[in-house]
Amino acid sequence: MQDKAMSKWLSPLMAFCLSFIIIATLAPITGIQTDRQLDFWMLWLGTMLILALPVCYLEIALAKRSKTTAVQALSSLTREADASQKWRIVGWLGVIFIPFLAGAMLNNASGLLSVAAIDVAPQILFAGLAVFALALSLLPRQILLLLSTIGVLASLAFAHIQGTALPAWQITPIEFSEWGNATVLALVASGLGMGLYWQSSLASVKEQSVATKTVLPIWIAQLLAVVAFAFFAVKAQISALTLCAAIVAAAAFILQMAREQLQQRQLNIAMQWLILSVATLIWLIPNTAPVFNGLLIIWGLLLCLIYAIFAGWIMKISHLRKSMNFSNEAFYNIWRIAVRVVLPLSIIIALLAVIGQWV
Template identity: 35%
Template sequence: MMVRYASYFMAALLPLLLFRWFAPTSIGEIDFWLLWLFAMVLVSLPVIYAEIALAYRSIEAPLAGMQKLTREADASPLWRSFGWLTAVVAIAIAALIISGASSGLLSALTELNSAPNLPVFAVASGLMVIAVLLSLLGVAPLPIGLGLMVVGLVMGLTNGLPQVEFAMTNINLTEWARAVALALVSVGAGTGLYWFGQHLVTKQTVTAVEPDGLNVTKSHSTKLHSTKTPHTYRAAKLVLPIWILQLVIGIVALFSSGLALPPIGQLLYHAGVLFVASYLLYYSAQQLAHKFGLVVGLVITLIVGVLLVTIVPTAWLVGLLVIVSSIAVLVLSIFAGWHMKISHLRKSLNFGSEASYNLWRVAIRLIVPLALILALVGWILLWLS
């Protein structure tokens, strides 16, 4: 049952984890949040639809699925890079939140007069090793992480909600860049996480057994076939709940980003972050396992994760995450919009009307790539300044 709700857990967790890195310094900038809502509708929503459609079509994890889909569409193997990019994005997100958690834990322990005499990078490396070990538990750490984070935030509410003064500011390209990054990264659009979640559900269905221990081959084949049958599901049944949940949690994250957590609340919150990071590393290792095997996939994930938290500054990690995730979303949007067969996507999405499908197709082919290119230009201007 936990596998079935993995996508919803991640939809609720990512905004809480990543808003702090992409929200403006003054969270009361009305124009920024309007741009974020605009990007959520025009960029994130079409991308999540594309991701779920490809998941239904391939019935595989992203890396294996892209190999199958590129052969099916007779497209260049270059588009399979999306699978590799998603693994890098997952490790980068895990490294970023673990870096933040290590600083937060040391700060909380200092207030409790219990801080170890260790540099931040050493604590971050230790947490990364622990997170990789926890990743062996698969999906199980997700509800634990969410519970600990919620308890920590509730403890912060004892000091009252922070006062937010809302005001309009000037709209510019760098603000659009931050809004698009927030709309993509913090909701997981283009990371392959929802694709992977759908794959886990399908895999669980296929490998289920009857009480007598025998595989239910007939019922499984029926269920597996139903995932390919356009009349048995609609992508909106999965996409819209995820997207609405992200929108609601995003608003909660907006108002809770300025909460002052007590030391115990910080410890609980950052312990929860560690459990969530383990799922991201599990996802990355599973992707790499398709090519190298599980053990090598875990080793590569560990090495890359430790290197990121020890030698890459946090600000650079944010930049790395922006670049890699933007490229991943661009690859996904171009492949889904221009290379996938129309008939295959129409069946996978199964919209209620042809007009809805046409709107999505225009968005994924034109609006999403243009929005991403403008956002990357905005980030370049921000970094140069």
């Protein structure tokens, strides 16, 4: 468990690095960066406000309520709500999603190395990066986050210095598919639904009576990460190498967090490493990347959907109101409407839009 001082800056810094790296992973899948449509980015800003911010509050409120990580917390949260034990599956889905996401990130990193003119088969590169990331996950969390931050900032700096050319901004009619992409960008690419911010904020939320003090720095860091990515592209060797280093460190970081959750469930160490390794290395299966990319997006959206339904409809009203401790009752009512109605409907529409692009 991280100490109180570290927890105050760990979550926002993690939010910036992780959001930047996940969107770099998802951009080739969704075509987010190549379009450079101003209307799409305005739509994304709206989804960050009406979707990502309520989910971020949800994670921190659950952290304050449970005072433990997601997998462990769902046992007590379902008991408090007199809810079926089936709801606990969302914690397990989240912790298994983490190494699956790490595999996607590393798979993208192996592709980046081709930009750096490294003449090795992508699958061999991926296997090497995955094993390296699993080994690095044994390092202290502060070191991994520092390495990831340096890598992201270096990638941004070198892309700017080398004058990476990007398509011109344009305004186009908003299409149905853009809602799906904007929702993916706001929720999945921001790292929400996995309980990572929940986990990294545990020490600080115990000391803070108001959830907003924890939520807003995370949310602003997520905003900054996506804005930075809007002006970024990997087209030079050194940017590819620095971003690849950042991805490996970030993958190791989240793998360590997943392992910590499995440890709290008292799984034996062999089972912990088996779950992490299989979920990460499954990306080695040939010709499955398109299927896994789709699964990644759908799985990430479903996590947010299940949490929204559980927090909005299953949990008792008083529990999360006390955890968030808003200064005005109206703010809580707005949040509750967002979680109960706006989030589920928006995610379902996004799922339809995303699936519609593939049909």
